[in-house]
Amino acid sequence: MPRYIVLLGPPGAGKGTQAKLMIEKTGLVHISSGDIFRENIKNQTELGQLAQAFINKGELVPDDVTIAMIQERFSRPDCAQGAILDGFPRTKAQAEVLEKMLEGFDGQVDLVPFITASEEVLVERLGGRWSCRSQGHVYHEKFNPPKRSGSCDLDGSELYQREDDKAETVKRRILVYMKDTSPLIAFYTRQGKLIKIDGAQPIEQVTEVLVDALKSKKII
Numbered sequence: 119m120p121r122y123i124v125l126l127g128p129p130g131a132g133k134g135t136q137a138k139l140m141i142e143k144t145g146l147v148h149i150s151s152g153d154i155f156r157e158n159i160k161n162q163t164e165l166g167q168l169a170q171a172f173i174n175k176g177e178l179v180p181d182d183v184t185i186a187m188i189q190e191r192f193s194r195p196d197c198a199q200g201a202i203l204d205g206f207p208r209t210k211a212q213a214e215v216l217e218k219m220l221e222g223f224d225g226q227v228d229l230v231p232f233i234t235a236s237e238e239v240l241v242e243r244l245g246g247r248w249s250c251r252s253q254g255h256v257y258h259e260k261f262n263p264p265k266r267s268g269s270c271d272l273d274g275s276e277l278y279q280r281e282d283d284k285a286e287t288v289k290r291r292i293l294v295y296m297k298d299t300s301p302l303i304a305f306y307t308r309q310g311k312l313i314k315i316d317g318a319q320p321i322e323q324v325t326e327v328l329v330d331a332l333k334s335k336k337i338i
């Protein structure tokens with residue numbers, strides 16, 4: 119039976135960091151809507167050019183564009199065994215489409231870890247984040263520094279700071295999250311799928327809580 123996990127939480131809470139750690143533990147594929155957009159921006163595709171304007175302002179990419187992109191990703195065979203979704207869904211409309219899509223795989227959303235932290239923590243996290251150009255591995259100059267400044271420990275590629283991690287854009291992203299995405303907390307709580315995780319803890323402790331939750335749902 120395929121298993122699907124939706125990582126929910128504000129920008130900078132640690133969704134991407136934990137998703138990458140969960141790949142090995144679960145054997146599931148990691149689908150990050152933000153990474154797919156950034157890959158398209160890097161390659162200057164039509165989708166990338168469209169998305170870039172929204173992302174750089176800290177706004178959501180429109181639902182129809184985002185949903186079409188995720189549907190294309192789900193058309194690939196690796197999603198049939200399950201997936202860790204990071205950054206999707208982000209609106210009620212996206213969550214409803216996801217339910218229908220998973221029915222097509224005889225699946226459903228099994229668990230929604232909601233990783234959260236105070237605005238002060240989020241701003242500090244995003245201000246100090248460095249990402250690798252080749253595969254999006256994530257570091258933090260204070261909390262999770264690379265062994266060699268400026269290069270990724272895992273693949274040696276250059277580290278860069280995301281355009282949308284500028285202070286004023288981060289503020290906008292947090293507001294957009296509150297307005298458009300936070301209603302999903304109630305949506306998944308009603309379904310009995312949400313577990314709240316204190317994302318202000320160190321990375322390893324967040325992982326421990328997450329692993330316990332996955333075990334309790336027999337996902338690992």
Ligand code: AP5
Pocket residue numbers: 127128129130131132133134135136151152153155172173174176177178179180184204205206207208209212243244246247248256257258259261262282291317318319320321322324
């Ligand atoms: P996306 O890339 O999804 O960004 P986000 O959701 O804002 O999340 P982030 O990647 O900023 O943070 P994160 O929670 O993954 O934190 P991370 O692990 O990196 O989306 C970008 C944009 O794309 C959106 O704004 C929107 O425009 C568009 N978009 C994407 N999906 C969309 C959708 N579905 N619909 C419409 N538009 C969409 O950690 C952050 C930093 O903190 C790192 O430096 C990390 O090393 C550090 N850190 C992590 N955990 C800890 C910890 N426990 N302790 C200390 N430091 C930590």
